[in-house]
Amino acid sequence: MHGRASRMNNQGTITGMQLGGLIFVFVFSTTIAFLLSPLAGVASFDGSMCMLLAAIAGTALTTLGMRFAMRLPTQYVGIYGGTLLPRCVHKAVLMFVAIFYLHLSAFILREFTDFFMPIYLRETPPVAVAILVMLPIVALTQSGVSTVFRFAQGCFLVIGGLFMFKPLFFMNTMDSPMWYEFTRIHDWKIIWQQTYALIPWYGELIMFAYMAPQFNPDRNIRKIIWLGSMAGTYILIMEFLMMMFFFGPKLSAVLVYPALELTGFMHLGDFLHNIDALIVSIWFTGFFIKLAIIFNFGTLIFSQALSLRQHRTVTFPLAAAVISISLILAKNPIELSEDFNSSWASYALCTEVLFFLYPLAAWVRGKKGRSAALAADMSAEPQQP
Structure with a gap:
C-alpha cells in the first residue's frame, strides 16, 4: 500500500485532455496569423503539403524525445541530465534552451503588440x-505550469469549435476546378525549403520532454501529442485552403492578415454580420496560451540551469527581460518578419535537437556498461588447461 501511494503521489497532475487541448491551441494560434500569408506567397498551392509534412516531422521529433523522457517519469531531464552529460555541457545545454524559449517569448510578445496596437490599441505605448x-x-508562471494547462483546457473547446465549423461558411466559394492545383506537385525544391522552415514550429513541442514529471505516466502521452498536433494542423490546412479559394495565391500573399480578412465575409444569420471581434478575441486567447506556456517553460529551464530550488525567484526579472527584448527586436513588423525568415529555422531546429544529447549519452553509457560487464564475465571464466 505504501509503494502504491508513493507512485500515486509521484504522478503528474496534468491530464491527457489538458495536454491535448494545449497542443491543439499551441500549433495554430500564432501560425494562423503570421505564417499563412508568407507561405502562400512562396509555396502557393503547395503550402498545404508543406504544413502536413512539417507537422509529421516536427511531431515525430517531439514524440521521440518524450519516449526517452518518460522512462523516468518522476524526474526532470534538466536535473538528472547532469549524470549523463558532463556537468558543464549539461548546464550549457539548459541555458541555451532557456535563452531560446525566452527569446521566442519576446518574439511572440512583439508579434502581439504589432498586431493589436495599430487596429485596436492606437496611441497606446508599446511598453504599456x-x-x-x-x-x-x-501570475500564471508563479502558480505553476499546470495552471496554464488547466486554462488551455477551458478554452480549447470554444477555440476549436469555432475554427472547426468556420469552413462551413465558405463552402460555396470553394470552386471545384481549383482542387486540382492542390493535388499536384508544383515545385519540389520549394516544398522542401518551406517544410524545413516549418518543422521548428512543431519542434517547439520538444519542451514537453523536459516536463515529464508534470504528466500522468498512466496516459499514452505520445498518442495525445499526435492527436493534438494533427488536430491543430487540420485547422491550419483548412484555413489555408479557404484563403486560397477565396483570395487566390497572389492576393493572399500581399494581405498582412488574410485569416482575419476572411472573417469580414462571415455572418451568422441576420443578427451577426461581422464576427471579426469574436475571431480576434479567440486569437488573443490562443496568443496568450502559447506565450504563457513558452515563458513558463523558459523560466523553469533557466532556474534548473542555475540549480535554483524555485523558479519563482527569477520570474519577474525574466519577464522584464522579455519585455525589453520584444521592444528592441525590430523597428517594424516587416523587419521583424525578415529577421525571422532569415535564420530562425536553423537556429530553432539546432536548439530543439539538443535534447537528444541525453538519450545519445545514455545509449553510449549503456553500451560501455554492457561491454565492461561482458569483459568481466569473460575474465571470470576458468582458463582451459
Missing part, C-alpha cells in the same frame, strides 16, 4: 501593452 500582457502570464 507589453507589461499588461506579461503581468497575468507572470
Whole structure:
C-alpha cells in the first residue's frame, strides 16, 4: 500500500485532455496569423503539403524525445541530465534552451503588440501593452505550469469549435476546378525549403520532454501529442485552403492578415454580420496560451540551469527581460518578419535537437556498461588447461 501511494503521489497532475487541448491551441494560434500569408506567397498551392509534412516531422521529433523522457517519469531531464552529460555541457545545454524559449517569448510578445496596437490599441505605448500582457502570464508562471494547462483546457473547446465549423461558411466559394492545383506537385525544391522552415514550429513541442514529471505516466502521452498536433494542423490546412479559394495565391500573399480578412465575409444569420471581434478575441486567447506556456517553460529551464530550488525567484526579472527584448527586436513588423525568415529555422531546429544529447549519452553509457560487464564475465571464466 505504501509503494502504491508513493507512485500515486509521484504522478503528474496534468491530464491527457489538458495536454491535448494545449497542443491543439499551441500549433495554430500564432501560425494562423503570421505564417499563412508568407507561405502562400512562396509555396502557393503547395503550402498545404508543406504544413502536413512539417507537422509529421516536427511531431515525430517531439514524440521521440518524450519516449526517452518518460522512462523516468518522476524526474526532470534538466536535473538528472547532469549524470549523463558532463556537468558543464549539461548546464550549457539548459541555458541555451532557456535563452531560446525566452527569446521566442519576446518574439511572440512583439508579434502581439504589432498586431493589436495599430487596429485596436492606437496611441497606446508599446511598453504599456507589453507589461499588461506579461503581468497575468507572470501570475500564471508563479502558480505553476499546470495552471496554464488547466486554462488551455477551458478554452480549447470554444477555440476549436469555432475554427472547426468556420469552413462551413465558405463552402460555396470553394470552386471545384481549383482542387486540382492542390493535388499536384508544383515545385519540389520549394516544398522542401518551406517544410524545413516549418518543422521548428512543431519542434517547439520538444519542451514537453523536459516536463515529464508534470504528466500522468498512466496516459499514452505520445498518442495525445499526435492527436493534438494533427488536430491543430487540420485547422491550419483548412484555413489555408479557404484563403486560397477565396483570395487566390497572389492576393493572399500581399494581405498582412488574410485569416482575419476572411472573417469580414462571415455572418451568422441576420443578427451577426461581422464576427471579426469574436475571431480576434479567440486569437488573443490562443496568443496568450502559447506565450504563457513558452515563458513558463523558459523560466523553469533557466532556474534548473542555475540549480535554483524555485523558479519563482527569477520570474519577474525574466519577464522584464522579455519585455525589453520584444521592444528592441525590430523597428517594424516587416523587419521583424525578415529577421525571422532569415535564420530562425536553423537556429530553432539546432536548439530543439539538443535534447537528444541525453538519450545519445545514455545509449553510449549503456553500451560501455554492457561491454565492461561482458569483459568481466569473460575474465571470470576458468582458463582451459
